[in-house]
Structure formats: structure tokens, C-alpha cells
Amino acid sequence: MTADFGKRAEIGHDQTKWPVTLIRNGRSRSSEMTGHVAPKYALPGFPYPSFEVDNQKNPTLVFTHGANITFYVINTSQVAPHSFAITSAAPPYAIVPADHRVSHPQVNTGDLPILPQSGRYSYAKVTWTAPNPGSYYYLCMFPVHASFGMWGKIQVR
Template identity: 30%
Template sequence: MKRSDSLSLVAVFLLVFLVVVGVTIWLLDFVTQQRVFGLLVGAEFIAFALLVYLYYEETPAQISRKLVLTGFVALAALVLLAAALLVGVGAPATPNVQVTLYSGEVSATEYGFGYSSSAITSPGPTLTFRVGDVVNLTLFNAGSMPHNWALTNTNQTLSLVLFHAQIGSGANPIEVNQSESVVFSVTQAGNFSYVCQIPGHVQVGMWGSVIINP
């Protein structure tokens, strides 16, 4: 098989691209970043098609530069779109759902959340959203110690945060009598959770269920 050096380079690049993007897709949680996942899968298909085309076109002179160039432009566009979505470009504009949650302690061994400072339960109330909702959620810390809030895939301290829905963090929580808000877009139906990410707080009831309807 006659192959020019530059074609071999392109083929090696495509192979590396396939492996790197493939591993990225595997590492990404596609529940949270469904559109990113779709774009990257699309890029994988294009890279694979280009590779097959280059491999089976025996004579380098017969390879259509236009076709290869179009393939690369499409690859670049898909990867850029995926990257833009990942960092939240074009993120939520006008919230259609407003929620205020209060965090605090019910007793020494029961921490929780509630819709008012006097209605804190352990675990907290179930939140229900619909796919497409843009939620503005405010956390007011009515407790006597720092807390935070994050929408997660399961009710564990280190669970994956979904939709970038997070107020403070375990290391940087909301202080007593302080409040903070987050705006997030709900993009995936399912049964999820919310938690306080400070180590030990989930174990004493600082979590609640999140139901997202299609």
C-alpha cells in the first residue's frame, strides 16, 4: 500500500483523537452532560469515517482534500460545541422556578433542610422539577454551623453534582445567617438527590430527594 508520510500523520492523529475522545466520553457522566455526550459521539463517528476513508483510498492522489477538510471542520465544530457546553456557555437566562431552602439542625444528631427556618426536617423536603425548568434556588443557612447545598446523582457526600446546581461547597460552605443563590437548567429526567457536602452531614440526614419529570 502506497502511503505518503503526511497521510500517515493524519491517520495517526485520527487514531489518537478517537482514543482520547473515547476515553473522555467514558469519563464524563453523560447523565449530567447529555448534549456534550451526543456531540462527542458524533465527533467519534466522523473521525472513524475519515480514518476508514484514508485507509481504504490506496493512492494518496485520489484522496479528496475537500472531503478530509470538511471532516476536520466538522470535528473541530463538534469538539468546540462540547467544550462550550461543558463550561456552561449559553447557560440559563430567565428562571421559571424559584425555590428557597433553609438549612439547619433539628437536634444534635439530625441536620436537615426545609422551606422555612421553623420547618427544617431530616431528611429535607422532596424537590420536584421538570426537564427544561430554569431554577433559581436560594439557600439560607438558618443553622448554627456552616452548610451548603448541591443537587447530586445519589445521596452521598461525594456524589457527582448535576446541572452545575451547587451553592458553596464542602470546603467553602455558607456561613450562619448567610444566603446564596444558584441558577441552573434542568436537562435530565430521573430520581436524584440534594445534599450538604460537608463531611458527616449527609449521615445525619442532611439530604433530600429530587424528582425530575420529563
């Protein structure tokens, strides 16, 4: 994981293509993307923060078992720090997640702070290898955020 505070978030491009399916409100859209997923944060209806991927809020991400995924996580919020973690623990989530699978996630960026400079965002790069087929969840570990809906589902096939 790389966390870089104070620089503009610039995402590099990998020429490796892999299929990903985004599912939102029961509708799926398959596309081919580069080997990176860039979840960023949005505040679509304060006080309920969410993740945004490819202009969709908290979409279900579908990956193939064994795929190596790089997530570039950008905290665009000027209101609160955020984090990005992947766990096997399903919702609902407590105000302060205490489930061992949540408190010891498979990946975790730690809190990405708010930056005082306009147009600058904290961000992190995390890699994850899609494990055995099943359901996993990405969520914000900052207190209250996951319980208010800042989470999404990952399906590994």
C-alpha cells in the same frame, strides 16, 4: 451563584408561576409557587441537620424537564457551616463524600459560614436547569452532614 455574607437574607419575588410538587412521608402536595425555591437550614434534632422547604424537612421536589429553578439557600444555623449541592449520586453518603458525582456536583454553593451577628445569615443564590427526567439529590457537602441525613430527592419528569 451569588454568595452574600453579612446581609439579612431577603428573597426577591418573581411573578412567573410554575407547578411544584412536595413529597414527604409518601404524601404529595401540589402547589403553584413563584420561580424560586428557598431551602433553608434547620437543626430539627441535634445532631441531625436537615434542609427545610416550605416548612417540610428534606422534602422530595418534583420539577418538569427543562424548568429553570433558582434556589435561595440560607444558612440559619448558629452551629455549623452548610452548603447546598445537586448531584445524580444517590445515598447513602460517606462521612466525607468521595463519589465523583458528589465531589463534582452539578451546582454547589460552597460552605456558607456561621455569622457572629444575631439575626444575620449567610446565603447564596444558585440556578439549575432540570436536566433529563430521572432522580437527582440535593445535599450538604460539609463533612458528616449528608451521611447524617442532610439530603433530599429531586425528581425530574
